[in-house]
Amino acid sequence: MTPLPSAFSERLSTRFGQRFSAAEAIRAQHAGAGMHLPALPPQAVVMAESTDEIVFAVRTCAEFGVPIIPFGAGTSLECHVGAPRGGLCIDVSGMKRVLRVDEADQDCTVEAGVTRVALNEHLRHTGLFFPVDPGADATLGGMASTRASGTTTLRYGGMRENVLGLTVVTPDGAIVRTARRARKSAAGYDLTHLFVGAEGTLGVIADVTLRLFPVPEATSAAVCSFSGADGAVNSVIQAVQMGLPLARAEFLDDAAMRAVNATFQTTYAVADTLFVEFHGAADDVSKQAEQFGALAASNGGGSFQWAIEAEARSQLWRARHHAGLAAAASRPGARPWSTDVCVPISRLAECVTQTKAELARTPFPAVVLGHIGDGNFHCVLLINAEDKSEVEAAARFNDALVARALAMDGTCTGEHGIGLGKRESLRAELGDAVGLMVKIKHALDPTGIMNPEKILA
Amino acid sequence: MTPLPSAFSERLSTRFGQRFSAAEAIRAQHAGAGMHLPALPPQAVVMAESTDEIVFAVRTCAEFGVPIIPFGAGTSLECHVGAPRGGLCIDVSGMKRVLRVDEADQDCTVEAGVTRVALNEHLRHTGLFFPVDPGADATLGGMASTRASGTTTLRYGGMRENVLGLTVVTPDGAIVRTARRARKSAAGYDLTHLFVGAEGTLGVIADVTLRLFPVPEATSAAVCSFSGADGAVNSVIQAVQMGLPLARAEFLDDAAMRAVNATFQTTYAVADTLFVEFHGAADDVSKQAEQFGALAASNGGGSFQWAIEAEARSQLWRARHHAGLAAAASRPGARPWSTDVCVPISRLAECVTQTKAELARTPFPAVVLGHIGDGNFHCVLLINAEDKSEVEAAARFNDALVARALAMDGTCTGEHGIGLGKRESLRAELGDAVGLMVKIKHALDPTGIMNPEKILA
Numbered sequence: 001m002t003p004l005p006s007a008f009s010e011r012l013s014t015r016f017g018q019r020f021s022a023a024e025a026i027r028a029q030h031a032g033a034g035m036h037l038p039a040l041p042p043q044a045v046v047m048a049e050s051t052d053e054i055v056f057a058v059r060t061c062a063e064f065g066v067p068i069i070p071f072g073a074g075t076s077l078e079c080h081v082g083a084p085r086g087g088l089c090i091d092v093s094g095m096k097r098v099l100r101v102d103e104a105d106q107d108c109t110v111e112a113g114v115t116r117v118a119l120n121e122h123l124r125h126t127g128l129f130f131p132v133d134p135g136a137d138a139t140l141g142g143m144a145s146t147r148a149s150g151t152t153t154l155r156y157g158g159m160r161e162n163v164l165g166l167t168v169v170t171p172d173g174a175i176v177r178t179a180r181r182a183r184k185s186a187a188g189y190d191l192t193h194l195f196v197g198a199e200g201t202l203g204v205i206a207d208v209t210l211r212l213f214p215v216p217e218a219t220s221a222a223v224c225s226f227s228g229a230d231g232a233v234n235s236v237i238q239a240v241q242m243g244l245p246l247a248r249a250e251f252l253d254d255a256a257m258r259a260v261n262a263t264f265q266t267t268y269a270v271a272d273t274l275f276v277e278f279h280g281a282a283d284d285v286s287k288q289a290e291q292f293g294a295l296a297a298s299n300g301g302g303s304f305q306w307a308i309e310a311e312a313r314s315q316l317w318r319a320r321h322h323a324g325l326a327a328a329a330s331r332p333g334a335r336p337w338s339t340d341v342c343v344p345i346s347r348l349a350e351c352v353t354q355t356k357a358e359l360a361r362t363p364f365p366a367v368v369l370g371h372i373g374d375g376n377f378h379c380v381l382l383i384n385a386e387d388k389s390e391v392e393a394a395a396r397f398n399d400a401l402v403a404r405a406l407a408m409d410g411t412c413t414g415e416h417g418i419g420l421g422k423r424e425s426l427r428a429e430l431g432d433a434v435g436l437m438v439k440i441k442h443a444l445d446p447t448g449i450m451n452p453e454k455i456l457a
Numbered sequence: 458m459t460p461l462p463s464a465f466s467e468r469l470s471t472r473f474g475q476r477f478s479a480a481e482a483i484r485a486q487h488a489g490a491g492m493h494l495p496a497l498p499p500q501a502v503v504m505a506e507s508t509d510e511i512v513f514a515v516r517t518c519a520e521f522g523v524p525i526i527p528f529g530a531g532t533s534l535e536c537h538v539g540a541p542r543g544g545l546c547i548d549v550s551g552m553k554r555v556l557r558v559d560e561a562d563q564d565c566t567v568e569a570g571v572t573r574v575a576l577n578e579h580l581r582h583t584g585l586f587f588p589v590d591p592g593a594d595a596t597l598g599g600m601a602s603t604r605a606s607g608t609t610t611l612r613y614g615g616m617r618e619n620v621l622g623l624t625v626v627t628p629d630g631a632i633v634r635t636a637r638r639a640r641k642s643a644a645g646y647d648l649t650h651l652f653v654g655a656e657g658t659l660g661v662i663a664d665v666t667l668r669l670f671p672v673p674e675a676t677s678a679a680v681c682s683f684s685g686a687d688g689a690v691n692s693v694i695q696a697v698q699m700g701l702p703l704a705r706a707e708f709l710d711d712a713a714m715r716a717v718n719a720t721f722q723t724t725y726a727v728a729d730t731l732f733v734e735f736h737g738a739a740d741d742v743s744k745q746a747e748q749f750g751a752l753a754a755s756n757g758g759g760s761f762q763w764a765i766e767a768e769a770r771s772q773l774w775r776a777r778h779h780a781g782l783a784a785a786a787s788r789p790g791a792r793p794w795s796t797d798v799c800v801p802i803s804r805l806a807e808c809v810t811q812t813k814a815e816l817a818r819t820p821f822p823a824v825v826l827g828h829i830g831d832g833n834f835h836c837v838l839l840i841n842a843e844d845k846s847e848v849e850a851a852a853r854f855n856d857a858l859v860a861r862a863l864a865m866d867g868t869c870t871g872e873h874g875i876g877l878g879k880r881e882s883l884r885a886e887l888g889d890a891v892g893l894m895v896k897i898k899h900a901l902d903p904t905g906i907m908n909p910e911k912i913l914a
Binding site: 102103104105106107127146147148149153158160161170174175176177178179180181182183184185186187188189190191193194196197198202214216217237240241242243280281284340342343344345346374375376405406409410411412413414415416417418422425426429430431432433434435436437439440442443444455456 | 559560561562563564584603604605606610615617618627631632633634635636637638639640641642643644645646647648650651653654655671673674694697698699700737738741797799800801802803831832833862863866867868869870871872873874875879882883886887888889890891892893894896897899900901912913
């Protein structure tokens, strides 16, 4: 790897002072390691605190031909922030201002480094909230960049549905706003959606305009156990067909429930389990809860447990949100690897059942977690990274899982993205369409400095 | 304009027989005239009946350098299907097959020429429907191409939200599928959204995969009159803030109501009026209706009239859907011109009020209609096309209206698109972002044969 030119480092050092660093510890914090992918530290890091600072850094990189890696909270899972060709990491986590909130329009604009938890904290007294919840407290710029979603996508949509516009710094350092603030528009190519999910390969997101939603008057949640994925999936399909407005519908398999009980001292049945939630007017959520209970029972559900009070709900969702962590705790020292396929919901039960049969034959333990209403599920594989046969078996398992999802007309990634980890899967999934992506990449980033090698090899 | 090469016409004639034509009457039916824009007939028309036929026509055009103009029902409003450089119109209205419907997944795939009414007819016995309703019985390929929306967008979204994937024939004749059938995906650039709204400038849409929704158990609709736009807009803003799930919220001004009464012999109050609709369980919609009635009353609404029965609702929505027609009938011989701005809803009352003040000074009559929950409204200007001063005044009015919407951070087009009519407005709205669109156009259509001059001058 060519060292960074000294004139390059001097220019950034002069502008950013201590906020520009090539120290090994700083670089290591921005290396994107995790799951099955290695750490790939950048050659230097700059902490940008404004759009103009991003522009300065991008223009300097463009002048010297130095790769750029945008960085938010670093919680992405497919090495989106690794630096395979070195270069400068532009860390926007210091861009923490909520620029505006409009209660009548139910929208807001935030700098890219604001996290979803910080935004909801900021919104606390407005009666509004931002629903997209990928689990980690990611930055909203990063969530837009990876097209994140999560547990509430069934009701509110993910970043694809909830980003109304973006300010982006392009590879030549221009500031572009992708859309005005109207709720809908038919004005030209949909650049907002092009940048949502582009994983920083087309530009650096500086701010994000987001839809907000009224905090529901009431929330009810429930846990229900089943003797297999079928009953859980069918309950959700039927609920959606009836028009029951599920806000969340999450699946945890028996292994996940065992891990949850062990970690949180809960006493849930160790069985394939559905966690659901309804949001709405108080009367409505009770009625919806009842209707759903009847549906679940008719699909073989037992041990139905409602949680209306905030504390009971919070215990329930803590179990769901930390199920991956609980699983990891069940095999100390193991490295978790979270897979991420999504299939049409009509194929979900079959896909989960086949996948669990496959897991029974792998040399490592695993749990299955799913955003079941969307057809998206994760296997958290608990790998002994020192054992080459486990590492190889995990890779084979993931390849087979992706192939299974594609054979069901699903996708290799519901919400984690492509990064460095799934570039071959993307080709398998979309074929010639990837050629169009390459053309777009070359057109908007002709020198290839924006987050090189991500998405497209 | 260069005549079509005879070898070109012979090749198409051999393949398509009578379905290829350069007859003047056929060309005139595909000329895209309407509103303020002139007829621009193509040099020939081919009626494609399959994806392979589109490929054949596109490859032939590519070989001979002949422009391509994709055509569905021809109901677009900004001369999207005009042929300023001549060329071949590829009419897909004969591609009428519903390729699949999946009730569990609540989605379907249709050929580009299926219209929204035909699709809903096909779905009649499934308990599902496709909600996007732009008024005209457009083809679903055309609706995707122009990013159409309409009266139910507030609840269900427009084409932007409801197209899950597309099969597109690219300018070099390749067949590309933009997405698999999973409900969500984070796999690479969002090509689906790039083609939705591209107005045929990047490829020809061959088929469309769409979200479907359960037919609501019950529907209630209502009409309520106000003494100005403010009360109507504020009622809708407050309803959305309360989480009332409005399915439709449409505004008609006093002039529109006068025209409706005259045309349909109805006796609605001649006042600024709100039409709303709720979809859901029977108990819910009655309750929501009551809550909305109280809100409207507190915002100065009077003359509140509920319609629960299908017949009463159908009368009400006929009035709304044909209000433009009714307006046209009020000035026989006039040429209607429908404007299409969309602003953040917090600015809507102000925008409508200023616009109506402006209309009071124009030499032609006009009515105002709006998808009020989205901030999108149309002025239907009734122009004597023979009177140059009226034509010029209409153009000035539209320019001022677009400028007003942009000053409020709105868009020059909520749902009609850019076509040939709004290319300068697009530049005013998005500035440097249009440069990115030009780069994408050049990358995906380097010879510029796909629907030339649309969106980008």
